[in-house]
Amino acid sequence: xxxxxxxxxxxEAALRYVPEGEVVGVGTGSTANFFIDGLAAMKDRITGxxxxxxxxxxxxxxxxxxxxxxxxxxxxxxxVDGADAxxxxxxxxxxxxxxxxxEKIVAAxxxxxxxxVDGSKKVKRLGGFPLPVEVIPMARSYVARxxxxxxxxxxxxxxxxxxxxxxxxxxxxxxxxxxxDLEKTLNNITGVVTNGLFALRPADVVLVGEGGGVSVY
Ligand SMILES: O=C(CO)[C@H](O)[C@H](O)COP(=O)(O)O
Numbered sequence: 164x165x166x167x168x169x170x171x172x173x174x175e176a177a178l179r180y181v182p183e184g185e186v187v188g189v190g191t192g193s194t195a196n197f198f199i200d201g202l203a204a205m206k207d208r209i210t211g212x213x214x215x216x217x218x219x220x221x222x223x224x225x226x227x228x229x230x231x232x233x234x235x236x237x238x239x240x241x242x243v244d245g246a247d248a249x250x251x252x253x254x255x256x257x258x259x260x261x262x263x264x265x266e267k268i269v270a271a272x273x274x275x276x277x278x279x280v281d282g283s284k285k286v287k288r289l290g291g292f293p294l295p296v297e298v299i300p301m302a303r304s305y306v307a308r309x310x311x312x313x314x315x316x317x318x319x320x321x322x323x324x325x326x327x328x329x330x331x332x333x334x335x336x337x338x339x340x341x342x343x344d345l346e347k348t349l350n351n352i353t354g355v356v357t358n359g360l361f362a363l364r365p366a367d368v369v370l371v372g373e374g375g376g377v378s379v380y
Contacts, residue, residue, distance in 0.1 A: 169281035173372030174198040177243045180277045188269040190244020191216040191262035216262035242273035247292040253366040254342045258295030258359030278366035282373040290339035295359040296332045302354025
């Protein structure tokens with residue numbers, strides 16, 4: 164099976180976590196897109212969806228799935244999203260697609276976070292995938308210097324503007340021994356909007372698409 168087939172397989176497996184009559188939180192990226200396509204087949208059985216990006220909102224609407232503002236929703240039983248890397252503690256690096264801030268907000272509200280990945284995303288230690296950090300544009304150089312001070316090598320994502328009007332620094336070479344501590348440290352740098360570590364709010368369930376089927380942990 165190629166990587167896209169594995170993504171589709173795992174995305175379809177996540178449909179059983181969608182409760183009838185409720186609002187679903189929906190992530191961003193190619194794996195989440197397969198989930199959205201699957202969700203379309205059961206759109207009459209949900210109230211609607213909260214999107215973690217403009218791209219996701221557009222795809223949901225394209226399928227005729229109502230998109231609701233997070234502020235108008237009083238409960239969100241489940242959030243389904245992909246990840247760039249996930250460890251055995253269900254901590255993740257996210258934000259390869261640049262949607263990390265809205266993803267973190269929707270994940271914070273959701274009761275259950277179901278992470279959907281193909282087998283290539285499973286890692287022993289986070290840090291191989293460069294860590295995306297969303298930054299207020301005027302703080303770019305300052306934040307970059309702070310990241311260098313932490314041992315990282317920040318790279319400006321040229322030409323990319325987030326849905327919130329900010330920039331992304333992708334941080335290479337970070338030795339992430341303690342994801343929780345690093346997430347808090349990065350949150351404390353003035354000018355950082357969000358970082359792509361999801362350790363304070365890890366996934367509750369990780370579904371992994373592999374050659375032999377979908378495993379759950
Ligand atoms: O965090 C994300 C977007 O900001 C995505 O979940 C992550 O980049 C994985 O994407 P894909 O499913 O395309 O591999």
